[in-house]
Amino acid sequence: MxxxxxxxxxxxxxxxxxxxxxxxxxxxxxSPDFLALEQDRIFARSWLCAGRADALKTPGDYLTLEIAGEPVIVLRDQEGALRAMSNVCRHRMSVLLEGRGHARVITCPYHAWTYSLDGSLRGAPAMELNSSFCKQDIRLPAIRCVDWQGWIMITLDPDIPDPAVQFADVDGLVGYLDMGSxxxxxxxxxxxxxxxxxxxxxxxxxxxxxxxxxxxxxxxxxxxxxxxxxxxxxxxxxxxxxxxxxxxxxxxxxxxxxxxxxxxxxxxxxxxxxxxxxxxxxxxxxxxxxxxxxxxxxxxxxxxxxxxxxxxxxxxxxxxxxxxxxxxxxxxxxxxxxxxxxxxxxxxxxxxxxxxxxxxxxxxxxxxxxxxxxx
Structure with a gap:
């Protein structure tokens, strides 16, 4: 021990x-206890890399990962922008997508609630009798995601500086190579x-x-x-x-x-x-x-x-x-x-x-x- x-x-x-x-x-x-500290104070509060932005070439291309135990989707939305959002359904909390792939909509494999590529709820079958249900109020929580020098960078922390600020000295060293290209x-x-x-x-x-x-x-x-x-x-x-x-x-x-x-x-x-x-x-x-x-x-x-x-x-x-x-x-x-x-x-x-x-x-x-x- x-x-x-x-x-x-x-x-x-x-x-x-x-x-x-x-x-x-x-x-x-x-130590498992030390790893728990790392997950909470490092991985949940840092910019992490999900690979290269050109891995998601067209609208609907997506990948999934976990950050400090949090399931995350990264995708190209209909406008071609990178987005990251929670990979947990807002109904009964099933994980939505697995691995990598292409999807026109995000469909929950449990009860078929569907979400648009911007995270908004698009459809939910058999919900018309619940008076508390309002489709317009439901969407997958957004997670910070940016393209920094061609890298998909994501974080659960809403407050840390953008990678362009935090890693400005990287650009000072290797900027002449144009890593983003x-x-x-x-x-x-x-x-x-x-x-x-x-x-x-x-x-x-x-x-x-x-x-x-x-x-x-x-x-x-x-x-x-x-x-x-x-x-x-x-x-x-x-x-x-x-x-x-x-x-x-x-x-x-x-x-x-x-x-x-x-x-x-x-x-x-x-x-x-x-x-x-x-x-x-x-x-x-x-x-x-x-x-x-x-x-x-x-x-x-x-x-x-x-x-x-x-x-x-x-x-x-x-x-x-x-x-x-x-x-x-x-x-x-x-x-x-x-x-x-x-x-x-x-x-x-x-x-x-x-x-x-x-x-x-x-x-x-x-x-x-x-x-x-x-x-």
Whole structure:
């Protein structure tokens, strides 16, 4: 039985300077009570990513997800605008839609109440004898939803600043790549047996690359040449200058707008709490994470190409090869992060000292502590 107070454990862990930093305490990952705090104070109060806006191309296209246990629909309405709303019927509270798809109206699978794509009640059979029923007064509650740089961002919090304000420093770093113009070419959903923070931290540092990714990309990594700059309040990052071994990671030969190192710099952006983006001049890929208990994480995994490469007739063949590599890298990460979770079940599990290459992990720990300690 866990006898620790995870918040107190984390407070002590982040109270030291980075030069003395250690990994987050085990209780922060394994405690159901701590996860409940994260759901309430982080996931219910942050901007979360439901993927790329171009995944919903036409009016009626929809996807569903849960935020801190709240069922949500995201769709294109009749005017082509993005909307998010409650996925719970206003009659007997059935969940309305599942997965992804296309619908002209939203029909409850329980009693056939139907809603228009703006959330207003369109029809309710056999309700004419109830004098308290007024169709015009009933609609699905709206949830904040915006298109930020091509990402579908949603939140249950009515008061936090818009992503364009909260993540303005992201635009300052990578705005020259026009991330909003990139086109998604694949989108998948996975579920791994690890804590969501273990996977987030894995993305944030490249210290693990030579060993964890020894079968794929690890051989090209030179740890002594790496630096991890200080991050920002809402995200951390690092970047790598790529060689020509992966042509899609470089600016397209016809691109004259990018110059110097802009043409071969790969950015790794960790947008708190759980949007992880690899962005290159030619392609991008991402993970969007949702906790599913302390021991599992739901993963939205997608990616695609920049406009220059979308227009290149050879790009699809190049991207097929790249996707195969990304899948192999993802499999390696799954093995590494699931082993960390298994190791945390040991009575001997204890956090060790962090490398200078794990600065983003320490900044992430401090961000989490700042959120969970707030009432």
């Amino acid at each position: 866990n006898r620790h107070d995870p918040v107190a454990d984390l407070a002590a862990s982040v109270a030291v300077p980075f030069e003395q930093a250690q990994a987050m305490p085990v209780s922060v990952y394994t 990139y086109v998604e070419t694949f989108r998948e959903e996975h579920r791994w047996n690890t804590n969501w923070k273990i996977l987030a931290e894995n993305f944030m540092e490249s210290y693990h690359l030579p060993m964890c990714h020894g079968g794929t990309i690890g051989g090209a990594v030179k740890l002594r040449d790496m630096t991890c700059p200080e991050g920002f309040e809402a995200f951390n990052y690092h970047h790598i200058l790529k060689d020509d071994s992966v042509p899609l990671a470089l600016a397209h030969p016809t691109n004259t707008a990018l110059t110097g190192e802009e043409r071969n710099r790969t950015w790794l952006l960790s947008i708190y709490p759980s949007l992880l983006i690899t962005l290159t001049p030619g392609y991008f890929w991402y993970l969007s994470l949702m906790p599913d208990g302390p021991d599992h994480v739901k993963i939205l995994y997608g990616g695609g190409l920049s406009p220059d490469f979308i227009a290149d007739p050879q790009a699809e063949a190049h991207f097929c090869a790249l996707k195969a590599l990304l899948d192999d890298v993802n499999d390696e990460d799954r093995g590494c992060t699931e082993r960390v979770w298994r190791g945390m079940q040991s009575r001997f599990a204890a956090p060790g000292a962090l490398s200078h290459l794990e600065r983003p992990n320490f900044e992430f720990a401090r961000w989490i502590f700042d959120k969970v300690r707030q009432g």
